[in-house]
Amino acid sequence: MLSDISIWQNLMIMIGEATIIIIVGMFLLSFLVVAISFYSIKNGQFYFPTILKPGLVMTEGFAKGICRFFGLDDQELVTFFIRLHNKMNTVPFSKIPYNKRAIFLPQCLRNAQCPAHLTPEGLVCRRCGRCEIGAHIDELENLGYMVWIAPGSTLIKRMVKKYRPEGIIGVGCLMEVKEGLELTDKMSIVGMGVLTATDGCVETTMNWNDLLEVALLSSPE
Known part of the structure; x- marks a missing residue:
């Protein structure tokens, strides 16, 4: 004992x-x-x-x-993590053809009077002209991108499972982008993050040139 x-x-x-x-x-x-x-x-x-x-x-x-x-400021650390993640993924992302890339936009970018309705594949933009989303979606889709306006991460997982993109650009506020990049790592997908200029749940803003700069990273095609 x-x-x-x-x-x-x-x-x-x-x-x-x-x-x-x-x-x-x-x-x-x-x-x-x-x-x-x-x-x-x-x-x-x-x-x-x-x-x-x-x-x-x-x-x-x-x-x-x-x-x-x-x-x-611990937010600087999160911002740095996103920049570091993008830097390390720039080369592999550049090698993915545009038609095998996806972009997820947050619903908070739309106008408060947005007439879009929620569908199983997210919000479908009606090109009403109340915000800039419609024009930029057309530009990105003409390149070959798959573009969704996502109400949450559940849609992202569902669209990834259905369409199998090899690269993803996620747009959102600081923590949304960080969590999105961690999600792409878990799914073994090359992820890039673009931050909105303002935070909030309604009528946030972003620099669309920041998104286009990432989206136009060279493709083999």
Whole structure:
């Protein structure tokens, strides 16, 4: 009996020590990731991108906590993650033909009096002229893109399953784009993110040239 208790105590001590080592290791890794990220932001250059991307994903909670502790804007870290993700995916995305790429626009870009109705494939633009979406959808579809106005991530998953795009451009606010890029990584699809200029649920705005710049990345065709 005493032997069993001793073994159990030793096991608990080992688990406790291992937990402390893991926590300390995660903290140090998070601190390193934050330091490299903000140094990269300051100098306008990506340092150790192959380490930073998985590091930011692994240590997100710790990294945000460190940012808040030192009075840094953790949104800058998320913005940097999106820029880093786009940078690393630029070459593979450029190799995908336009007709195998998809664009998901957020419904918040439309006018408050938008007459579009929700369908199983998202909102179908009626080209009423109340906002800029219709004209840009025509331009993108003429290139060969599949374009959807998405009310949520469920539609994205359904359209990906149905049409099998090889590359996706997601448009949205900071956290929507971040979560969308993480989703494309999980689905093994090359993802690119474009941020809206304003946040909110109604009549948000965006710089359409930012979207076109990504959309026009060279295609083999």
